[in-house]
Amino acid sequence: MKIIVTVKQVPDTSGKVAVNADGTLDRASMQTIINPDDLNAVEAALQLKDELGCKVIAFTMGPPPAEGMLRELMAMGVDEGVLITAREFGGSDTYATSQIIAAAIDTYGVDQDDIVFSGRQAIDGDTAQVGPQLAEKLGLEQVSYVGAIEKDGDTIKVRRMLEDGYMTIKVKTPCLLTCVKELNTPRYMNIRDILSAYDKPLQVMTYETLKNHPLIDKTTIGLTGSPTNIFKSFTPPQKGVGTMLTGDSKSVATQVADVLAKKHII
Amino acid sequence: MAYNSMDTAAFKDVWVFCEQRQGKMMPTTFELISEGRRLADELGGSLCGLLLGDNVEGIAKELGGYGADKVYVCDHPLLKDYTTDGYTKVLTDAVKELKPEILLFGASHIGRDLAPRCAARLHTGLCADCTHLDVDLNGYIEFLRTASSLDVDNTSFESNLFDPVRNLKMTRPAFGGHLMATIVCPRFRPAMATVRPGVMKKRPYDASGAEKVAVEKLNVALSAGDIGCEVLETVKAAKKLVDLIGADIIVSVGRGIYTDVDKGIALATELAEELGGVVGSSRAVVDAGWLSADHQVGQTGKTVHPKVYVALGISGAIQHKAGMQESECIIAVNKNETAPIFEVADYGVTGDLFKVVPEMIAAIRAAKAAK
Numbered sequence: 001m002k003i004i005v006t007v008k009q010v011p012d013t014s015g016k017v018a019v020n021a022d023g024t025l026d027r028a029s030m031q032t033i034i035n036p037d038d039l040n041a042v043e044a045a046l047q048l049k050d051e052l053g054c055k056v057i058a059f060t061m062g063p064p065p066a067e068g069m070l071r072e073l074m075a076m077g078v079d080e081g082v083l084i085t086a087r088e089f090g091g092s093d094t095y096a097t098s099q100i101i102a103a104a105i106d107t108y109g110v111d112q113d114d115i116v117f118s119g120r121q122a123i124d125g126d127t128a129q130v131g132p133q134l135a136e137k138l139g140l141e142q143v144s145y146v147g148a149i150e151k152d153g154d155t156i157k158v159r160r161m162l163e164d165g166y167m168t169i170k171v172k173t174p175c176l177l178t179c180v181k182e183l184n185t186p187r188y189m190n191i192r193d194i195l196s197a198y199d200k201p202l203q204v205m206t207y208e209t210l211k212n213h214p215l216i217d218k219t220t221i222g223l224t225g226s227p228t229n230i231f232k233s234f235t236p237p238q239k240g241v242g243t244m245l246t247g248d249s250k251s252v253a254t255q256v257a258d259v260l261a262k263k264h265i266i
Numbered sequence: 267m268a269y270n271s272m273d274t275a276a277f278k279d280v281w282v283f284c285e286q287r288q289g290k291m292m293p294t295t296f297e298l299i300s301e302g303r304r305l306a307d308e309l310g311g312s313l314c315g316l317l318l319g320d321n322v323e324g325i326a327k328e329l330g331g332y333g334a335d336k337v338y339v340c341d342h343p344l345l346k347d348y349t350t351d352g353y354t355k356v357l358t359d360a361v362k363e364l365k366p367e368i369l370l371f372g373a374s375h376i377g378r379d380l381a382p383r384c385a386a387r388l389h390t391g392l393c394a395d396c397t398h399l400d401v402d403l404n405g406y407i408e409f410l411r412t413a414s415s416l417d418v419d420n421t422s423f424e425s426n427l428f429d430p431v432r433n434l435k436m437t438r439p440a441f442g443g444h445l446m447a448t449i450v451c452p453r454f455r456p457a458m459a460t461v462r463p464g465v466m467k468k469r470p471y472d473a474s475g476a477e478k479v480a481v482e483k484l485n486v487a488l489s490a491g492d493i494g495c496e497v498l499e500t501v502k503a504a505k506k507l508v509d510l511i512g513a514d515i516i517v518s519v520g521r522g523i524y525t526d527v528d529k530g531i532a533l534a535t536e537l538a539e540e541l542g543g544v545v546g547s548s549r550a551v552v553d554a555g556w557l558s559a560d561h562q563v564g565q566t567g568k569t570v571h572p573k574v575y576v577a578l579g580i581s582g583a584i585q586h587k588a589g590m591q592e593s594e595c596i597i598a599v600n601k602n603e604t605a606p607i608f609e610v611a612d613y614g615v616t617g618d619l620f621k622v623v624p625e626m627i628a629a630i631r632a633a634k635a636a637k
Contacts, residue, residue: 169497232410256615256626
């Protein structure tokens with residue numbers, strides 16, 4: 001048994017974000033972080049490793065510096081890393097991305113008792129689509145929005161979180177689970193794994209490595225092959241500055257009440 | 267005829283996946299039917315609902331009241347509980363047979379599980395969590411006039427790659443709301459989108475539409491062997507969840523309540539009750555465990571547009587603003603006069619919420635008593 005976890009390096013959209021004059025994101029000015037939901041996926045994988053002693057392999061697709069993120073994950077306890085990187089893969093939408101990652105995972109091999117963990121969604125695109133699309137391309141059972149996991153032999157009992165409650169679902173391996181932040185609290189790096197992080201195996205898969213896989217077809221990957229394209233991108237308009245109410249607490253409170261009365265709220 | 271998602275000319279009509287849970291239609295379904303009506307008119311096609319479930323034919327006609335011309339019903343005992351396998355098989359079988367040009371889902375947890383699985387199987391594009399849709403190019407350009415900072419009159423809408431008139435233009439926030447992107451799916455059909463709950467406006471219910479709507483049952487080819495997982499139970503949350511999307515008045519709290527969390531929430535609750543509204547929050551408040559996730563407004567929470575939105579101690583991170591800036595009137599109270607929330611507020615108060623809010627409650631009571 002082994003565990004595969006998919007991770008993405010993303011710009012930190014919670015900090016200051018700079019936008020270029022042409023409406024694109026000024027990535028150079030932004031910090032990159034490990035996508036937060038993916039850390040919950042890594043933690044879920046490591047907890048199973050602690051319990052069962054199985055190997056954990058992290059897959060990521062991105063530019064070569066994403067290797068640094070894989071080393072950080074190794075310092076948390078991940079055993080192996082796979083970096084999928086090629087110019088041909090750039091600009092892929094979620095459909096194309098899932099095909100490429102599926103080809104890489106399939107090339108590595110998925111066995112009957114394996115589990116794939118993904119984060120619910122990445123904070124740059126917020127699509128939550130790659131997990132389910134990857135499961136379909138790999139032919140795996142999927143459960144998304146997983147908020148609790150209980151493993152019992154070859155079946156797993158998981159909680160799929162809904163807006164108004166949850167479902168308890170029994171699913172067999174091999175399967176793909178997408179994780180939400182309620183699932184666990186990600187661990188920190190530890191001394192032992194920090195020291196061994198650079199000795200752990202890291203494999204790079206390029207277009208050359210994957211080009212003969214049936215899922216890798218130049219007409220369905222990358223910027224030109226992706227089914228969806230960006231027509232326009234733009235920034236929302238700045239709303240005009242409103243009225244600042246001044247005076248002591250009592251006076252501003254009265255002004256607020258007047259506004260509400262004029263709007264027939266009270 | 268064999269299904270080929272690239273044979274775009276073979277596809278017509280607008281479809282809405284009509285999500286129901288325990289035989290009850292999800293409110294987002296009515297929003298999507300209302301929006302789908304407009305798109306079908308712009309496209310010159312029919313609007314069809316696709317309803318999957320066990321014994322759900324009885325709730326099909328109501329969809330006509332919001333604009334559906336036709337409802338395809340897939341009834342089967344194995345569709346009683348939502349499973350990715352069962353719903354994906356039945357939905358993709360129907361699409362392959364009847365070939366809709368546009369296919370919409372609510373961006374609920376179930377919609378966002380089902381839609382990508384179906385898009386991957388159907389070999390077509392999918393745009394997540396859309397907040398605006400257009401077929402008509404002129405309508406799209408008018409939308410950009412108010413919703414973007416683009417210089418619309420000096421922007422080209424031509425494309426040598428695809429027809430910008432016929433293709434569905436799907437607009438959504440990206441990078442936590444810092445950017446908006448309009449996505450097209452020109453080479454494949456159906457063009458698929460999940461649509462954010464609470465954003466599209468529901469049309470007034472028209473009883474004659476419910477009379478007229480055609481209901482057609484589809485054959486469902488599904489056996490237990492098609493479903494690899496088993497739903498053991500579906501549990502509703504014990505406490506009643508706050509209905510932010512349907513609320514006219516929302517009083518939200520942010521990190522500014524940290525000096526006395528209980529009192530801050532109590533004050534917001536009192537103010538909300540006085541105004542007949544509900545309590546919302548920023549992400550920080552949910553992350554800190556001070557309020558449950560159903561209260562969260564913002565990019566990863568809910569998008570709201572109430573008549574009045576009161577922001578107490580909320581700094582106004584772009585993720586939060588993305589979920590509330592369309593509110594009709596925004597009143598913000600914050601200690602920090604440079605807080606970004608004041609950039610979107612109609613009325614701003616620089617001050618301590620623990621001092622200002624009790625005065626606001628008193629002033630509102632006095633104003634009510636004076637009437």
